[in-house]
Amino acid sequence: MLGMGRMGRALARRLLAHDFAVAVWNRTPGRAAEVLDAGGHEAPTPEAAAAGRDAVLLSLADDEAVREVMERLWGIEPGPVVVDTSTISPAASRAARDLAPGRSYVAAPIAGGPTMVVEGKATALIGGDRALVERLEPIWADVFSSTAYCGEDPGTAVAYKLLNNYLLMSGLAALGEVVATAQALGLDEGLTRALLLQWPTVAPMLHGRLDDLITGDHGGWFTTRLGAKDLRLARMLAAGAGVDLPLARLVERRYEEAAEKGWSDHDIAAVVELLRQ
Numbered sequence: 001m002l003g004m005g006r007m008g009r010a011l012a013r014r015l016l017a018h019d020f021a022v023a024v025w026n027r028t029p030g031r032a033a034e035v036l037d038a039g040g041h042e043a044p045t046p047e048a049a050a051a052g053r054d055a056v057l058l059s060l061a062d063d064e065a066v067r068e069v070m071e072r073l074w075g076i077e078p079g080p081v082v083v084d085t086s087t088i089s090p091a092a093s094r095a096a097r098d099l100a101p102g103r104s105y106v107a108a109p110i111a112g113g114p115t116m117v118v119e120g121k122a123t124a125l126i127g128g129d130r131a132l133v134e135r136l137e138p139i140w141a142d143v144f145s146s147t148a149y150c151g152e153d154p155g156t157a158v159a160y161k162l163l164n165n166y167l168l169m170s171g172l173a174a175l176g177e178v179v180a181t182a183q184a185l186g187l188d189e190g191l192t193r194a195l196l197l198q199w200p201t202v203a204p205m206l207h208g209r210l211d212d213l214i215t216g217d218h219g220g221w222f223t224t225r226l227g228a229k230d231l232r233l234a235r236m237l238a239a240g241a242g243v244d245l246p247l248a249r250l251v252e253r254r255y256e257e258a259a260e261k262g263w264s265d266h267d268i269a270a271v272v273e274l275l276r277q
Contacts, residue, residue: 090155220267
């Protein structure tokens with residue numbers, strides 16, 4: 001397991017809970033304590049973590065981080081199947097496939113947060129060679145509640161993940177404006193919360209961040225900095241197909257502003273704080 005951010009740690013814990021032998025690596029040491037306590041082993045390099053393994057999972061921040069790690073894994077013999085759960089651009093995913101030992105690479109970005117992963121309730125969006133995907137069935141069965149096979153092209157799976165994140169980020173920004181307005185009007189907080197959880201106009205994926213928006217507790221897992229990155233990738237994805245996304249540009253800028261104004265390492269719900277200054 002390469003990458004010990006919140007999602008990487010959740011994946012490692014889920015694998016360990018199902019008796020997989022897990023070696024982990026992170027570019028910045030000291031982030032794997034909970035995984036080591038659960039039975040994982042810390043490797044000094046990506047190469048050491050991957051050596052002799054049937055599969056190596058990636059959970060990395062961006063295109064550049066994935067490229068750097070894949071260049072280090074290139075040439076490992078026998079090569080493991082690389083399962084890349086990172087949210088990156090489709091082009092970066094295809095490039096990673098070409099760098100993978102024997103081109104044994106499957107994109108598997110995740111719909112769902114770390115808590116859902118630990119509980120086995122997340123969905124994997126899978127793109128890659130069908131035979132490789134079938135070889136990884138024990139991982140899919142034990143880690144995820146469901147999978148969606150998106151075809152041979154790993155970039156297709158990543159494209160779906162970026163579209164999913166665009167819906168999340170834009171919906172959360174709008175919900176934050178509703179919450180901030182209700183609070184400014186002095187509306188009853190309990191009733192506001194109850195109604196927002198009841199209304200069909202509020203997507204279920206936003207329910208888990210409603211209390212964060214109301215209380216200002218933004219200690220979640222998906223930072224405003226990474227959120228802005230994903231919005232930029234979604235906008236570039238659409239532009240490559242000849243579609244301009246003016247709303248995405250505006251929402252992206254809101255998350256960039258939140259990151260610039262001190263919430264870069266806070267959860268994306270911190271975008272609401274721009275309305276409270």
